Amino acid sequence: MLFNYRVIDNPLSKYKGRVNMNAAQIQLINFLSAAIHDERLDIDQVKKINFKSIIDEAEAHNIKGLVYSAINKNNISKYIDKEQLEQWKKETFFTAVYQIQHIKQISHVLEIFNKEKIPVIVLKGLVIRDIYPKPELRTMCDADILVHKEDLDKVKKQLLKLGYIEYGITKAHIVFEHIKYPPIEVHWFLTYEDFFKKNVLCENEIWKKTMKVKVGGTEALSLSFEDIAVHLCLHMAIHSASSGFGVRQLCDLVLLVEKKGDLIDWSSFVNKIREYGIDKFTMAIFTICRILFNMTVPEELNSIKLVKRELLNLLIDDIFESGVHGNRTLSKMFSNKMAYNSHDKVGNNSWGILKRFIMFVFPPINKLSDRYAYAKKYIILLPIAWIHHFFSGVFSKEYSFFSKIKFLVSTVHISKKRNKILKGLELI
Structure with missing residues (x-):
C-alpha cells in the first residue's frame, strides 16, 4: 500500500x-x-x-x-x-x-x-x-x-x-x-x-x-x-x-x-x-x-x-x-551479519556478502563449536562436520521449518538490499 x-x-x-x-x-x-x-x-x-x-x-x-x-x-x-x-x-x-x-x-x-x-x-x-x-x-x-x-x-x-x-x-x-x-x-x-x-x-x-x-x-x-x-x-x-x-x-x-x-x-x-x-x-x-x-x-x-x-x-x-x-525474523537476523562487517570494510560488496554466507553455512574449522571436536582432531572429517552443522540447523526446533527455508532462500537477497542502504547512506 x-x-x-x-x-x-x-x-x-x-x-x-x-x-x-x-x-x-x-x-x-x-x-x-x-x-x-x-x-x-x-x-x-x-x-x-x-x-x-x-x-x-x-x-x-x-x-x-x-x-x-x-x-x-x-x-x-x-x-x-x-x-x-x-x-x-x-x-x-x-x-x-x-x-x-x-x-x-x-x-x-x-x-x-x-x-x-x-x-x-x-x-x-x-x-x-x-x-x-x-x-x-x-x-x-x-x-x-x-x-x-x-x-x-x-x-x-x-x-x-x-x-x-x-x-x-x-x-x-x-x-x-x-x-x-x-x-x-x-x-x-x-x-x-x-x-x-x-x-x-x-x-x-x-x-x-x-x-x-x-x-x-x-x-x-x-x-x-x-x-x-x-x-x-x-x-x-x-x-x-x-x-x-x-x-x-x-x-x-x-x-x-x-x-x-x-x-x-x-x-x-x-x-x-x-x-x-x-x-x-x-x-x-x-x-x-x-x-x-x-x-x-x-x-x-x-x-x-x-x-x-x-x-x-x-x-x-x-x-x-x-x-x-x-x-x-531469522532471515533478517542473519542478513545483518552478511550485509556488513566492521572489521573488513573492503569486503562489504556483493562478493563479500556471498563469502560470509558461505562461511556461515560451511564455517572454517576454528569457528566450529566443541560439538564438532572430531573434525578439529581429524581435519579430514571437516566435510562431515559441515554436513552435521547444516542439518543441525535445519532440524533445530528454535525456529520453524518454514523460517529456515525462507532464511536459505532470502538471506543473500536481503543482505544485498541492506548493503545498498548502508552504501547509499555512506555508512560503509
Missing part, C-alpha cells in the same frame, strides 16, 4: 509523493503518532482497521503499550475484539508496572552512586522517557549509564553489592545483570573506532556540558540536549550498520526535536554529525520522521544534501523489517 504525504513550506517539499508501506504499517504509524503527540484519531478510519495486524507490528517494535494508549484515549475499543482488547489492556498494565519498578531500581542505584560520590550520566531512555505523554509506556530493556573510566572499579563494587553480576564486556561498556531487574550497561565511551574514525562526542567535553535531571526522584546528570540528539543519531547509525532498528527510536528523536529543539544548537549539531560522517544518514532519518510523524526539520539541516526517495523507501522498509532490536 502507498502512504501519501506532503510537506508544506519546507525544503523537504521535494519529497512530495508516496512511500511504500503496507496497511498495518500505515495504521501503526497513525496510532503511534497520536500516542506520542497526545492527539485524537479519525474514528471513520479506525472502523476499517485490522487490529490483529496492528498488535503484531507493535509487538515487533516493543510499542504495544504506546499504541494501546492511543486506543484508550480515543475510546475506540468497540471496534476491537473484546478478548483481544482485554489481553492488550492487561499487557499494557503490566508493562507500565514493570517500567515503574525498573525506574525505582535505577533511582536506588543512582542514589548509592551519589552517596559514594561517583559521577554518572544517564543515557537514552532514562532521559527521553520523560518527554513522552505517558513515560511508563516508553519501554526500556535495560539502563544505560556513562561513567569515568577511572571510576569503573567503584561502580562495579557497588553493583556487585546490589546483587548484579558481570555478564559481558566490549570495548565501550560492561553489562551487569540481575535476577530481578533489567540489565545495566555501564559505558565509559559513547562511541568507538569500529564504526567511526573520530570520537566527536569527546568525553571531556560531554562532562562539561551536562545538565541535571531526576530519575525516579534521584538527581543525576544527563547529556545536553544537543549531545542527546547527536547520540540518538549515532546510536541509530551504529544499529543500522550492525543489525537495524525499529520505529521506537524514531519516536525518541521526534519528541526530542519537537519538545526540546529550541534548546539545541543545530549548527553545532550539523558540524558534529558531519565530522562523524553520518550527515547523509541523519538527513535520511530526519526526512523519514517528517514523512511519518510530520516533524519539522530544523533549517540548519538544509545544508545537507537530500536523500533520494528510492533510498528512503529502502530505509523505511528496513526499519519495519528490523523490529526493536533488528532481529525480527
Whole structure:
C-alpha cells in the first residue's frame, strides 16, 4: 500500500509523493503518532482497521503499550475484539508496572552512586522517557549509564553489592545483570573506532556540558540536549550498520526535536554529525520522521544534501523489517551479519556478502563449536562436520521449518538490499 504525504513550506517539499508501506504499517504509524503527540484519531478510519495486524507490528517494535494508549484515549475499543482488547489492556498494565519498578531500581542505584560520590550520566531512555505523554509506556530493556573510566572499579563494587553480576564486556561498556531487574550497561565511551574514525562526542567535553535531571526522584546528570540528539543519531547509525532498528527510536528523536529543539544548537549539531560522517544518514532519518510523524526539520539541516526517495523507501522498509532490536525474523537476523562487517570494510560488496554466507553455512574449522571436536582432531572429517552443522540447523526446533527455508532462500537477497542502504547512506 502507498502512504501519501506532503510537506508544506519546507525544503523537504521535494519529497512530495508516496512511500511504500503496507496497511498495518500505515495504521501503526497513525496510532503511534497520536500516542506520542497526545492527539485524537479519525474514528471513520479506525472502523476499517485490522487490529490483529496492528498488535503484531507493535509487538515487533516493543510499542504495544504506546499504541494501546492511543486506543484508550480515543475510546475506540468497540471496534476491537473484546478478548483481544482485554489481553492488550492487561499487557499494557503490566508493562507500565514493570517500567515503574525498573525506574525505582535505577533511582536506588543512582542514589548509592551519589552517596559514594561517583559521577554518572544517564543515557537514552532514562532521559527521553520523560518527554513522552505517558513515560511508563516508553519501554526500556535495560539502563544505560556513562561513567569515568577511572571510576569503573567503584561502580562495579557497588553493583556487585546490589546483587548484579558481570555478564559481558566490549570495548565501550560492561553489562551487569540481575535476577530481578533489567540489565545495566555501564559505558565509559559513547562511541568507538569500529564504526567511526573520530570520537566527536569527546568525553571531556560531554562532562562539561551536562545538565541535571531526576530519575525516579534521584538527581543525576544527563547529556545536553544537543549531545542527546547527536547520540540518538549515532546510536541509530551504529544499529543500522550492525543489525537495524525499529520505529521506537524514531519516536525518541521526534519528541526530542519537537519538545526540546529550541534548546539545541543545530549548527553545532550539523558540524558534529558531519565530522562523524553520518550527515547523509541523519538527513535520511530526519526526512523519514517528517514523512511519518510530520516533524519539522530544523533549517540548519538544509545544508545537507537530500536523500533520494528510492533510498528512503529502502530505509523505511528496513526499519519495519528490523523490529526493536533488528532481529525480527531469522532471515533478517542473519542478513545483518552478511550485509556488513566492521572489521573488513573492503569486503562489504556483493562478493563479500556471498563469502560470509558461505562461511556461515560451511564455517572454517576454528569457528566450529566443541560439538564438532572430531573434525578439529581429524581435519579430514571437516566435510562431515559441515554436513552435521547444516542439518543441525535445519532440524533445530528454535525456529520453524518454514523460517529456515525462507532464511536459505532470502538471506543473500536481503543482505544485498541492506548493503545498498548502508552504501547509499555512506555508512560503509
